[in-house]
Amino acid sequence: NAGVMQNPRHLVRRRGQEARLRCSPMKGHSHVYWYRQLPEEGLKFMVYLQKENIIDESGMPKERFSAEFPKEGPSILRIQQVVRGDSAAYFCASSPESGGTNYGYTFGSGTRLTVV
Amino acid sequence: KQEVTQIPAALSVPEGENLVLNCSFTDSAIYNLQWFRQDPGKGLTSLLLIQSSQREQTSGRLNASLDKSSGRSTLYIAASQPGDSATYLCAVRTGRRALTFGSGTRLQVQP
Numbered sequence: 100n101a102g103v104m105q106n107p108r109h110l111v112r113r114r115g116q117e118a119r120l121r122c123s124p125m126k127g128h129s130h131v132y133w134y135r136q137l138p139e140e141g142l143k144f145m146v147y148l149q150k151e152n153i154i155d156e157s158g159m160p161k162e163r164f165s166a167e168f169p170k171e172g173p174s175i176l177r178i179q180q181v182v183r184g185d186s187a188a189y190f191c192a193s194s195p196e197s198g199g200t201n202y203g204y205t206f207g208s209g210t211r212l213t214v215v
Numbered sequence: 216k217q218e219v220t221q222i223p224a225a226l227s228v229p230e231g232e233n234l235v236l237n238c239s240f241t242d243s244a245i246y247n248l249q250w251f252r253q254d255p256g257k258g259l260t261s262l263l264l265i266q267s268s269q270r271e272q273t274s275g276r277l278n279a280s281l282d283k284s285s286g287r288s289t290l291y292i293a294a295s296q297p298g299d300s301a302t303y304l305c306a307v308r309t310g311r312r313a314l315t316f317g318s319g320t321r322l323q324v325q326p
Contacts, residue, residue, distance in 0.1 A: 141318040208258035
C-alpha cells in the first residue's frame, strides 16, 4: 500500500527553464493538494484538484504556475520560466475519494526545487 | 481568513521531560485538526487527527486535545526521547478548503 509518491525528490533548474513536479496519490484517493514550503517558513496551500478538475487554485501564483490532474496518470505541478524565488520544497497530499472532512491528509516526501 | 499560530517556535528539553506544544486558530468553525511531524529535509508524517466533535486523541506517548470554542489545541509528549526531535506542525481544515498550517515548533530533545 504505497503512500503518496512524489518525484523527483530533488530538482535543479537554471533560471528560465521549466520545472515539472509529479504526484501520484495513495490508492483510492482522487483528491490532490499541492503545498509550497519556502526555507524557514510554514507550508502554504497552492491548489486543490480532483480528477480532471481544479477545485481551488486560490493559493497559486497567477503567472508561470499551473497544475493538472488528468484522468490517467499523476498530478503535475508545472512552473514555467523559473526564478530563484521559486526555490522551495513542494509537497503533495491526497485524501480519499469522498473528500469528506472526516479524513486526514497523507503527504508525500516532497520535491525540493533549486533554481540556480 | 483562518490563521494558525504555534507557540513556542522552538523548544529544547532534556530527555525524559514531559512537554506541551500549543496551537491556536482564529476561526473556530473547523472540521478537524491534524498534528504532523517533519524531520529536516523530509516530508510530513501525520501524528494525530482530531475531529471537531472530539476533545482528544491519543497515540502512544502522544496526546492531543482540542478546545474548538476557544480555538486551541495542545500536543502533549510524555517522557520525551532524542528521537522525538523534529518540527511539529499543527494544521486545521475549514470547510472544503485545504489545510491551514502553523509555522511549527522546532523541538530538540537533549540526550
